[in-house]
Amino acid sequence: MTQQLLPTDPTVLPATSERDSPQGDQQGKARRRPAAGRRKRPGASPAFVAGCMMLGLVLLLAAGGALLPGYDPFGQDLSAAMRKPFTDPDHLLGTDSLGRDMLSRLSLASFVTLGIALAVVILNAVIGTGLGMAAGYFGGRLDSAITTLADVNLAMPVVLLLIAVAAVTGPSATVTIVTLGLTYWVGYARVSRNLARSLRNRDFVLAPLTQGGGHGWVIRKHILPNVFSQILIIAATDIATIILIESSLEYLGLGVQPPVPSWGSMIFEGQKYLGTNPWLAVLPGIVMFLTVAGAQFTSQRFTAEGTTGALLRKGRTA
């Protein structure tokens, strides 16, 4: 390990050179990744830093809100209703039409909205990656079947579907999670299918097959790890979209039910009072903006970096 920490120390270099291998390759000196070769990431671009700060703020609100003194998203106090932000020390961000503390409600709404979005994205990623890898790796009829399924899925009007499902089961967070979770996986499937397809004939995938390993082994040990980073990138870009869709569903009343707040339902509620207290709609709007913009800014760094994938790049040039 020290050798890798001290790449310039001449005393550690011989351990990597041909002297240690009896036949000593001529080109033997183990090629160290030169410091310059370690691709400089776009790094601390202003957009990335800003994005991180925006996301950090929202996460702090969602996770830390409950720890604040006076946290109470449900307690009504009609005598203190409709306070504007920064006018009442007990209610830092004011109160809504029922006198409930806006900061507490925003915090809970963030927790709820982000939680649902995360669950949806995880469900999408698992389904899409699983189907995509299976399609790309096994090919043939399974591939055609999954591709068809993806096309059908893309053609499906999700909001109408959700309305239909909610009409039958009644709206709830679970219905939103399951419906969105089952419908937005096509992006993951496409990418993992194509990667798996290009990987399955690579020699390092064939080697374990000739050594007693089954397809399960190969997929777990070689396909999935090589697909994983791409999946993370898609998830990072997708989460903003999912939040927007989810919030519009909440806005339509298809989702968590009162009194539990979400950004979408808070905006819907607040709209009734735009004339008297616009903050009721603006505050959740700001939090939503911070999240979506923050997610976009931070994920841009990955997309610029990784659309082709380090692995494929390496394989082609080598």
Place this chain on the structure above:
Amino acid sequence: MRTDTPAPPFLDVLTVQDLMVGFPARGPLFSRRTLKAVNGVSLHVAPGETLGLVGESGCGKSTLVRTILGINKPTAGTVAVGGRNLAGLLNGRRRQERARMQMVFQDPSSSLDPRMTVHEIVAEPLRINGQYTAAAVNALLEQVGLTEAMGSRRPSEFSGGQRQRVGIARALALKPELLILDEPVSALDVSVQAQVINLLQDLQAGLGLSYLFIAHDLSVVRQISHRVAVMYMGRIVETGPVADVFTNPQHPYTQALLSAAPVADPSAAATRQRIVLRGDLPDAANLPSGCAFRTRCPIATDACAAVVPHLLPPVPTQADFPVRPAHQSACLLVHA
């Protein structure tokens, strides 16, 4: 050139009989036909023996070995390991028998997972089969001339020759009797090639391994092989002990290959006549009738289009260089 003959075998490590491998291909318009990548190949490898397999790019060498290892499915023919036909075995047992043959791939940069450390790569076959110990991996690394410390690095940090050593260590992990080497040195510099060849020869001497060694490079094949087989468009056209085939090639294709190869000895270079191959390889999905080589053969006759020549032992002659029985070729004129 190797003159030593391995001990007479009890059972061949590998026996391939009339193997055929076809891929679906597109014909004219909407018709479909079969690309016969391997078109009736028989070969065998004895314990401790190296069989060199040569042939132009696209003649089906990789397809042949991939089928032997079960990556591709044969359309006909059998593969037997230690005299036991793999097709007749249950899956688990077949896998076990197949592990007696291990593969070393051509391009070490695509045969090693770039995300794994060298230690993990060599450990993989052991883990699959529940035999992993760190000591076993280190011993394997040492066996191919790498150090334990190199195990913690990734393939991208190694030279081509070192990567190929990693590939060899991985192939040795399950203690195979036969290594199938698909152009193991053609991606390497010439000087590095020699070192890897030396390593392979040392390993063969030390472990009694058999090799099925594929190459385009005739000088490498000549150096390492006991016997050679020359392949053209999915068929073996000539096979025999390496000295016989190289000094007295029978098939026009082998003669052409040898005449194109550079020769170290200038007097030999002066006397031999160059046979230049006309034309390109035929379309593998649409092979010529009769002898597949006839479109390029300098001495082809009308009969060559009608009859498929079989691999046959020589007819006895009074020539200066009598051809020994083990030296077989598939040409109508040789046996005319």
